[in-house]
Amino acid sequence: MTLAETHPEPALRGYLRADGRKGIRNTVVVAYLVECAHHVAREIAWPFRDADVHLIGFPGCFPNAYAQRMMEALCTHPNVGAVLLLSLGCESFDKYGLAHAVRQSGRPVETIVIQATGGTRRSIAEGQAWIETQRAALDAAETVPMAVSELIVGTVCGGSDGTSGITGNPAAGRAFDMLIEDGAACIFEETGELIGCEHIMASRAITPDLAGILEQSVAKAARYYATLGYGSFAPGNADGGLSTIEEKSMGAYAKSGSSPISGLLKPADRPPRGGLYLLDVVPDGEVRFGFPNINDTAEIAELIACGSHAVLFVTGRGSVVGSAISPVVKICANPETYRRMADDMDVDAGRILEGLASLDDVGREIRDLVLSLAQGARTKSEELGHREFALTYKSFEPIGPACLPAA
Incomplete structure (x- = not known):
């Protein structure tokens, strides 16, 4: 009997991403790009708190290369399946660069600019509708073997x-x-x-x-x-x-x-x-x-x-x-x-x-x-x-x- 037969590798499962990496979770990330958008982002995510919708964000109004790189890495993490970005509209964070990085990774991404959408209530409604659609698609996704x-x-x-x-x-x-x-x-x-x-x-x-x-x-x-x-x-x-x-x-x-x-x-x-x-x-x-x-x-x-x-x-x-x-x-x-x-x-x-x-x-x-x-x-x-x-x-x-x- 071989070593592989006596100590078989456990049957792990993962969600395959476009870049070939696999995640052990299939999370929707709601990311605010300035503290001024934090409340709206939190209200969007709150009804989905039991459905693997997670809130992250950067509070600063002024740009920072480290924060940009961190957010790009987090939003394209293998455990993430879709990303909703929340911008006030006048902050210095490069929302277009972040959205491009997420899109290039093969994940669905949507950007809500609160000033353009018309304020708190409209932004919350738009964000929650988008999450409902994405969550349904991710819930239907099948896993693949993972080593x-x-x-x-x-x-x-x-x-x-x-x-x-x-x-x-x-x-x-x-x-x-x-x-x-x-x-x-x-x-x-x-x-x-x-x-x-x-x-x-x-x-x-x-x-x-x-x-x-x-x-x-x-x-x-x-x-x-x-x-x-x-x-x-x-x-x-x-x-x-x-x-x-x-x-x-x-x-x-x-x-x-x-x-x-x-x-x-x-x-x-x-x-x-x-x-x-x-x-x-x-x-x-x-x-x-x-x-x-x-x-x-x-x-x-x-x-x-x-x-x-x-x-x-x-x-x-x-x-x-x-x-x-x-x-x-x-x-x-x-x-x-x-x-x-x-x-x-x-x-x-x-x-x-x-x-x-x-x-x-x-x-x-x-x-x-x-x-x-x-x-x-x-x-x-x-x-x-x-x-x-x-x-x-x-x-x-x-x-x-x-x-x-x-x-």
Whole structure:
């Protein structure tokens, strides 16, 4: 009997897109292009909140290349089947460029300009009618077979405590190793929470040039934080038993697993093939926009913009956030937190601390849960309707070829 017969690949299903990528969801995105259009967009999406219609948007009135690129990547994500854009009319966001990118991807797209349509009520009515039509077409779509090697999975940690680095994060790392072994692409972040681990991380790079780039990305984060006068260490971390940024960094680093590092990405860059990738979320150049990310939700959005079909979220103190577009798997590191917040958590990694499961046991559970999402299963945050989203101003330089030697 062959290995394939004894360990058959799970029967995953996906929605085939015109560019050849496959999504595990078939979502309609309603995207506002300035805060002034947020209310109208929210009212359009609200009646469809149980029908995979998700709200995202950029609040700024002034143009930003990062936000433009993020919105193009999100609106053409493989989990997205159709896109409705909401413009006030006088903002600087390039709505025509975004609509063109979505149209070129083969997805239906409609742009409502509130000033031209005639205001709030008419825009809401027009938008809801369009969504009804698109939702009916997407609901009739059939899935096609999907391989594990076609999956992209991200990971982030938030609300960390003293248990995060010894249960939830290393268990997520074990899940990453298992997924990568089957050909998936996995993305971890963020460089500001890897300070002190850069040399260890660099030793796993597949080329010497990439090793140098990984170290430089962490050094950039350290300089950025020093300029702002803070570090990636919150009062809640200390209350949860963490003592230093180095201790937090070791815990955060654990969620990368042990696979070789194949490349470095910046927001909206996609992995060219399977393997492990570091996402650098700290802006390039001088400090201009304040905090690299104002909350965990902004980091999740960047992982999704890199193509993540799903995101692993490890928490010790507890978090309830989910995300638009891609499901978020909640991994609870602390057994007491899990018992208190079980309705919001998908995986109880705290069992490791209590001697009820091993890291490999929980790693396999996380891996299997990710695969089940491509078989129709839904996460706790999806069932509860969590679709948090945040996008702000940033600035990045393009990555060079040494960042992706695996390409």
